[in-house]
Amino acid sequence: MVDYVFDHYPQVARRAGRHDFDGRLPEVAPDSLAELDGLLGAVTGRLDALPEDADPEVRADLGTAHRVLTDERFRITGAGRTHRGPDAWLAETDLHIYLRGDYAPLDERIGALSRHLGALPDFLAATARTLGRTLPAGERIGGVENARARAVSVRNMISRLVAARPELAEGPLLEQAGRASAAFTGFADAVAATQPVRAVLGPELLAGYLEAAEGVDIPVDELIAEAEAEVRDLTARLDALSARLGASTRQELYGLLSARLPEGSVTGTLARIIDRLQKFWAEQDVVTATGTQGLDIRPVRDLSTTAVVTFDTGGPLEKVPQPHVLHVPEPRDPAALRDYLNEPMLEMIAVHEVMPGHYLHHEATPAQAGLIRRCVPWFPGVTEGWAHYTEELAIERGLAEDRPLVEVAALRFALEAATRLLVFLSVHSGRSKFGAAAAEAATLCAWSPERAGREVLATASQPARAMYTLGKLHIRRWRELSGAGDSPTALKAFHDRLVRCGSAPLSTVRRYCLDDRSTASASTISEKEHP
Structure with missing residues (x-):
């Protein structure tokens, strides 16, 4: 299975550290239902045969x-x-993997970068021909x-590389970057030439998608x-905080966040927050902190394209x-600092991305876990659900004590994530039209109104955006069923077991947590709850 994923998605292999896939692009051909069904039959047979x-x-x-x-x-079928x-x-x-770290001598990495870069124009032209006449609007x-x-x-990436290594100016990289840049523009034009459609699954296919992607069978x-x-709960809590802090509207409440700009650089502020966390x-x-691989805080790869x-x-x-x-931006636009990089929001970003969110989750998966759970980042229900749950956990454990704006930041993130889940479910089930x-x-x-329209279109076409809250709600339910309550010892056992499962679908992580108990206890609980 890992070979299947790596062959079809070479960038996943490279990110996992398999550099024999450097410079390789996937075949541009229709996916084979027969190949999938053959693999699926074999995996299902082994799974069903387990005692x-x-x-x-x-x-x-x-x-x-x-x-x-x-x-x-x-x-393919749905x-x-x-x-x-x-x-x-x-x-x-993506080319950044070649310059991310010293996994091989620089000349070897630049050679792989050049091969990859040189293949992009033909690859992008071929993939553009697969787009069809229509695409979901988002x-x-x-x-x-x-x-x-x-x-x-x-262009920016190769220009920076050549500036650091002037001898590379005599090689093919600058010319390759120019051709690749033009190919990206051509691909963008091909996407723009498609007709936007409001692709809605309907209630049956929506249920089928959730079952297929995450094993969720809740109606x-x-x-x-x-x-x-x-x-409703999040809006009530935000309204209560508004009254407490003297804000008459949600915009005014969020304005209190915007007034708390970082002291110094964003990078320095985040580093201090992470130390404190x-x-x-x-x-x-309440969760075991591990950190064998370490964490670097670096500027974003390209200031012109991300904030x-x-x-x-x-x-x-x-x-x-x-x-x-x-990767941390230092935006020139003060609005970016005010809106989402103010200090209270950075506190929640640090919880979500680092401690005890994504960083700890990746570090907690043990080496003896299967490669598919360590190397294939396929399942946002648990990966994003865990990181989002930790924001809530941080407030519960007192991170915002005497700092109400930190709680405002946590609730703002939570309300936006919950709204995306509601949008995804309501639109695809037919409960709501896009405009409503x-x-x-x-x-x-x-x-x-402009941002709301874009968010709805994006969420309808990118299910991962809805999985933050869906995963958090599942983890919250599992915790309640575990009986951990507020006991630090019990919470630590529950959290440690959950993150040890690694990148896996919600249904698999739930079974993994149940398998940590006696067979009788696990069977009794599983009969009383949704997976």
């Missing part, structure tokens, strides 16, 4: 492989798409913007009710261990 007391690690590996295949199969969408094709064009907008950003980024109506309840979580002792904080994992298969990297969903999102999140 009740089978090794939980083996069951988790097979369960994860099963959902990779059912998710791929749904794209969504009717034998080719990937624009963003998935563009992910294979996917179309995102594809155009992504491709155009890469057209700028590839859609129940999921919508949960999302609506979460939105490490002490905080050590005192709380967000991103976490980049060090590959678990690297022969020369590489640190995880937190955008109007409701604008009101709930204090977004402009």
